[in-house]
Amino acid sequence: MTFLVYVAVSIGIGLVCRPIMRSKGRSAGTGFWLGFFLGVVGLVVAVLLRPTREFEAVKLRKRRATMGDVPSHAAVSERERAATPSEIPDAAAGPALSFSNVSMVFPDGTHALRETTFSVSPGEFVTVVGPSGCGKSTLLRIASGLNPATGGSVSVDRSSLGYVFQDATLLPWRSVLRNVEMMAELEGVPRDERLERTLDAIDLVGLNGAEFKYPKQLSGGMKMRASLARSLVLNPKVFLFDEPFGAVDEITRERLNDEVIKLFQLEGFAGLFITHSISEAVFLSTRVLVMSARPGHIVADFPIPFPYPRDPELRFDPEFAELCGQISHELRGVHA
Amino acid sequence: MIYSPLSVTPPEVAIELVGPTPKRKSGKLELSRFIGPPIVFIIFIGVWQYMHEHGMRALFDKPGFLLPSPVTVFNECFVDGFTRSKLLNGVKWTAVVALLGLAITIVIGMLLAVVMAQARWAERSFYPYLVALQAIPILSIVPLISSVFGGGFQPRLFVCVMIAFFPIVTNTLFGLQSADAGQHDLFTLRGASAWTRLWKLQVPAALPAVFTGFRISAGLSVIGAVVGEQFFRKGNKPGIGIVMESYRQKNNYPQVYGGLFLAAGLGIVFFLVFGWLSRRVVGHWYEASGKPA
Numbered sequence: 001m002t003f004l005v006y007v008a009v010s011i012g013i014g015l016v017c018r019p020i021m022r023s024k025g026r027s028a029g030t031g032f033w034l035g036f037f038l039g040v041v042g043l044v045v046a047v048l049l050r051p052t053r054e055f056e057a058v059k060l061r062k063r064r065a066t067m068g069d070v071p072s073h074a075a076v077s078e079r080e081r082a083a084t085p086s087e088i089p090d091a092a093a094g095p096a097l098s099f100s101n102v103s104m105v106f107p108d109g110t111h112a113l114r115e116t117t118f119s120v121s122p123g124e125f126v127t128v129v130g131p132s133g134c135g136k137s138t139l140l141r142i143a144s145g146l147n148p149a150t151g152g153s154v155s156v157d158r159s160s161l162g163y164v165f166q167d168a169t170l171l172p173w174r175s176v177l178r179n180v181e182m183m184a185e186l187e188g189v190p191r192d193e194r195l196e197r198t199l200d201a202i203d204l205v206g207l208n209g210a211e212f213k214y215p216k217q218l219s220g221g222m223k224m225r226a227s228l229a230r231s232l233v234l235n236p237k238v239f240l241f242d243e244p245f246g247a248v249d250e251i252t253r254e255r256l257n258d259e260v261i262k263l264f265q266l267e268g269f270a271g272l273f274i275t276h277s278i279s280e281a282v283f284l285s286t287r288v289l290v291m292s293a294r295p296g297h298i299v300a301d302f303p304i305p306f307p308y309p310r311d312p313e314l315r316f317d318p319e320f321a322e323l324c325g326q327i328s329h330e331l332r333g334v335h336a
Numbered sequence: 337m338i339y340s341p342l343s344v345t346p347p348e349v350a351i352e353l354v355g356p357t358p359k360r361k362s363g364k365l366e367l368s369r370f371i372g373p374p375i376v377f378i379i380f381i382g383v384w385q386y387m388h389e390h391g392m393r394a395l396f397d398k399p400g401f402l403l404p405s406p407v408t409v410f411n412e413c414f415v416d417g418f419t420r421s422k423l424l425n426g427v428k429w430t431a432v433v434a435l436l437g438l439a440i441t442i443v444i445g446m447l448l449a450v451v452m453a454q455a456r457w458a459e460r461s462f463y464p465y466l467v468a469l470q471a472i473p474i475l476s477i478v479p480l481i482s483s484v485f486g487g488g489f490q491p492r493l494f495v496c497v498m499i500a501f502f503p504i505v506t507n508t509l510f511g512l513q514s515a516d517a518g519q520h521d522l523f524t525l526r527g528a529s530a531w532t533r534l535w536k537l538q539v540p541a542a543l544p545a546v547f548t549g550f551r552i553s554a555g556l557s558v559i560g561a562v563v564g565e566q567f568f569r570k571g572n573k574p575g576i577g578i579v580m581e582s583y584r585q586k587n588n589y590p591q592v593y594g595g596l597f598l599a600a601g602l603g604i605v606f607f608l609v610f611g612w613l614s615r616r617v618v619g620h621w622y623e624a625s626g627k628p629a
Contacts, residue, residue: 146521163525169518173540173621186526186536214621 006047010039053195054212057177060195095119095155096238096270097143102152103295104138112138114295115152122237125264125271127281129327130291136274137166139296140240143272162236162269164244168223170215170230177202177211180229187234194233201229204266205259221252225259232263241273245280254312257283265308278324278331279315290330300330381406404590413594423591426576427598433489433561433575434606437496438554444497445504445553446546452505453512453538454530470502474560478567487570492561495568499560500553507549511542544622547614554606562599576602 014036021031098119104112112135120126128136141147143156144163170179181198189197202211205225215223224244231239241260245253257280264271264284275281281288282304290300302323306314314320383391388405392398404412414420452459474495485491515537523533565577580595 144525146524161525165518165521167518169516169522171519171537171540172623173543173618182536183522183526186523186528186532216621216623 006040006043009043010036013039013042053178053181054175056195057199057211060199064199095121097156097272098154099139099143100153102142102149102154104135104142104147105150111295113142113149114297116297117152118289118298118301120238120270120272122270123268124287125273125285126287126289127273127275127285128289128291129275129278129281129331130296131293131331132276134291134293135296136291137242140242140272140274143238144240156238160234160236160238162231162234162239164224164227164231164239164241166243166246168215168220168227170223170226172215175212175214176207176218176226179215179226180207180233183230184233189233197233197235198229201232204232204263205229219252220248221256224248224256228259228263232267235267236269239267239269239271241271241275243274243276246276253277253280258312260284261308261310278327279320282320282323282327283310283315288327290327299333300327302327402589404593409590409593409597412588412590419591419594422579423576423595423598426574426579426595427602429573430558430561430565430575430577430599431602432573433492433496433564434554434557434602437493437560438500438557438606440493441497441500441504441553441557442550445501445549446508449505449508449512450534452509453534459509466502466505469498472498474499474563482568485568487568489573491568492564492575495564496557496560499563500557503552503556504549507545507552508542511545511549512538514545515541544614544618547610547618551607551610551614554610555603558599558603558606 014032014034017031017035017038019031021027021034100117102116103114106112116139118126128139130136138147140163142149142154144161145158170176171182174182177198180201181194184194184197199211202208205228207222207225207229210218210222215226218226227244245256248256260271260273261284271285273281273284285304288302288304289298290302291297292299304323306320384403384406387395388400388403392400392403412419413423448462452462478495481491481494485494512534519537519541520533523537528536561575562577565575566581569578569581576595576599580592580599583589583591583595
């Protein structure tokens with residue numbers, strides 16, 4: 001839109017120049033084009049001299065620092081929520097995401113899902129494990145509306161949906177700051193509020209200090225953090241994770257798992273997480289669903305009893321190992 | 337110029353987009369950058385001098401003055417003030433034609449590419465004619481062009497645009513289609529309009545390829561301008577092609593060679609300027625694949 005405004009302004013300047021040039025004895029056409037050209041050059045210069053988003057961010061950071069610790073609205077609400085971590089928002093309002101008898105057949109005849117029924121309530125973190133190619137990712141694509149299901153019904157509030165893809169899918173021409181900002185930008189959040197929320201999200205995922213870097217300068221783990229932050233800016237009620245940490249190393253993955261748990265406690269979203277790692281599934285979730293091979297459907301539902309916040313040492317708890325064993329057993333049954 | 341007119345995805349797009357890497361760590365490589373080109377230059381001058389003195393007679397049985405020696409060319413063209421100003425004036429007009437032609441090509445070509453990127457059917461409909469345009473022998477349609485425009489400035493622009501058009505369109509199109517599916521999903525998720533998608537995803541993603549197109553077309557537009565001048569010599573704006581042609585008719589070979597070097601120099605300057613511009617604009621985020629890390 002702004003682009004069209006620029007063109008309109010240039011044409012305007014051109015029109016103004018017409019009578020001026022004519023009064024100096026030159027042709028009106030020359031005057032118009034001269035004015036148009038001047039207008040375009042002027043606007044290009046103005047666009048180039050406009051303060052960058054990065055500059056605005058630095059200014060905001062400074063202002064926040066000098067105002068003492070006066071937190072923004074988002075930070076206040078986060079702090080309130082952090083004070084009562086076990087609060088489950090509006091459980092009575094029904095599930096945030098529910099699938100009933102959803103099936104999916106792709107146009108090429110691949111039968112990806114069959115009669116899948118489950119639901120995720122606010123404050124629940126549900127993880128789906130299953131053999132590779134069983135339609136786990138399809139589940140998320142249906143939930144988000146990227147692909148419509150061919151049968152059954154899905155109910156979910158898509159107005160503030162978080163979605164983390166397998167790859168970070170950052171836009172390489174944008175700095176971390178502008179990447180994190182992007183979802184809110186597409187959603188039409190006003191500029192100033194967007195910047196506040198963006199900085200909050202960046203702080204939350206621990207990318208403070210890397211805001212101005214470009215994706216090519218980031219490690220795999222940092223890219224995933226930026227990708228997480230990008231969805232967080234929307235304050236999502238439903239958060240979908242599509243095997244987000246499959247490509248990062250074990251140590252980074254464990255640290256990112258801790259981050260996800262922290263975010264889950266702070267934000268209280270309904271989480272739906274896809275993974276092929278059983279221990280990751282048990283560590284993160286309140287429930288683990290096991291899917292069968294294609295055409296996939298839910299074959300088992302394990303509630304995970306451990307309280308939050310979860311300690312990394314939990315992974316070496318005998319009870320934890322026992323649960324992992326049961327899920328693994330179930331998965332082997334599926335393969336057979 | 338290296339580009340393949342028959343494929344949508346020019347091979348050099350992926351390989352070398354932002355020119356030579358600015359910083360190399362190896363000292364050996366650094367040295368070769370400064371020593372290599374002068375050595376080749378000396379060999380080139382040597383072969384040239386040999387061809388002038390003996391080669392023309394021995395190989396082609398032609399007199400040596402047809403290929404004047406490097407020193408003669410330099411003295412006649414660049415030391416002699418009158419010839420120099422005449423040649424430089426020619427280069428100036430050629431540069432004007434080439435720049436104007438390039439500007440027209442960029443505007444029309446990129447608009448066409450944007451249209452073609454919007455729908456598969458648009459691409460399918462236009463593409464064959466682009467290839468056809470590329471395949472038309474320019475020299476054979478010159479009489480047709482002159483029957484419409486007469487001689488002078490416009491037909492030169494026309495030839496210039498025709499020659500430079502194809503790489504701009506194909507590179508822009510390739511670039512617009514290079515955003516990956518995951519990034520498109522992101523925009524779909526938030527219900528972005530086609531305009532937003534074009535402006536915030538496809539155009540920035542296309543920039544590296546677009547600049548490759550600019551560089552190729554910049555070189556071609558100079559060639560187009562000179563070729564145009566060889567045929568449309570009327571008017572009071574004599575480009576380097578016209579100057580060279582008039583010298584050739586008078587058998588002033590040193591001046592013709594001098595003009596040739598200036599025309600090539602102009603092409604190189606265009607190429608370098610666009611290479612520099614591309615590094616400025618996309619260098620800070622674009623990772624050229626195939627570049628040693």
